[in-house]
Amino acid sequence: MAVYTVHGPASYYGTDVRTAPEQLVFVRDGFYFWAFVASILWLLWQRLWLATFGYLVITIAAEIAMWSFGVGSGTRFLVMGVIALLVGLEAGSLRRWKLSRRKWRQLDIVVADSEEAAERRFFERWNAKTARDGNRGNASSPPPLPRASLTQSESVIGLFPEPGASR
Template sequence: MPVYTVHAPSPGGDDLRATDQFVFVRDGFHFWAMIFGPLWLLWNRLWLALIGWLIFVAAFNAGLSSLGVGRSSLFLANIVVALLMGLEASSLRRWTLSRGKWRQLDVVIADKEDAAEHRFFERWSQKQNGIVNDQWAIDRGGPPPTRNTPGQPFSNPPPLPAGGIIGLFPEPGGSR
């Protein structure tokens, strides 16, 4: 099943009530990005990625030509670059969104984008309860939470049973 990441505009712009601006980015291989790399970048408005791709391909081809690589090898090398473009297209799109101060809200697994939207908004609307701040956004840059942080639901482990033993035998040396 495909994995989608959900992105929302920055808090300085519209608030989270503008759900029509949420973007769902499918992770995985993009066939059209491999076949029509620069056109796919233009279509998705990835301007810096397009400029970087053009500079890279020009320098790559010039470097291989200056090394005296034959045309068939140059063609195969360009196929590898196109394959890498298809593999990294969704990462380029997420990178562009993060540069534009968009934040990642969630990760959703679904067959199609419509199902991912439905699953995300069903789960997201239950969490929001009328709140329009950014308390459920995922912060990928911070350290993982620890058990010693007060106020987090997993800070305190669940209490042990009365006998203190967990398992099939409730007391030491008891009958089976």
């Protein structure tokens, strides 16, 4: 199961998400294979201009440094592979960073098998929240994250061994 973060523009926050759901962006957290295999193309495709510039600066600086020290081709390949691996691992964070720079807000976090399932879960929770609040025309806050409820018979891991115990 993948974790998705749901983002919407700042002007979108506080409006009903059902009016323009195509504006929402779902960003998967995890490893992006295409960002690893073709880093520069993936960065350009996602329109991550600052990240593309940073990637070019780092790779060119690494190549110049390895050339000046007379490093062999195997080590050069390994260093470039590590840089590509880092891009693949941080691709989702780079997309979230771009959205935050554009003043987009994170509306929710959803766990699902696919992006389509994440969309379904997000809108189900959002609709449930608006129905619960009795305010169907204007949802002013994102849906609450699911929380586990504990009964008195269940134990709690951490500093307080019993639910409701004195501190």
